Amino acid sequence: MEKHRHCLNCGISIPPDETFCSEKCKDEYIKKRKRIMRAQLIVLFVIFVVLVIFVWLRG
Ligand SMILES: [Zn+2]
Numbered sequence: 200m201e202k203h204r205h206c207l208n209c210g211i212s213i214p215p216d217e218t219f220c221s222e223k224c225k226d227e228y229i230k231k232r233k234r235i236m237r238a239q240l241i242v243l244f245v246i247f248v249v250l251v252i253f254v255w256l257r258g
Pocket of ligand 1: 206209210219220
């Protein structure tokens with residue numbers, strides 16, 4: 200059985216001891232992750248604000 204991994208960013212086959220096919224791909228992946236994390240934080244914040252307003256309106 201052939202042992203290999205896939206680049207976490209673009210998905211091409213890479214050696215089993217690698218995580219990304221290139222430094223460029225690694226940077227792209229980290230940037231993407233940061234964007235997703237920021238989006239999730241914004242969503243959580245909006246949910247929090249809505250909950251606070253809801254509780255506040257109900258007294
Ligand atoms: Zn890649």
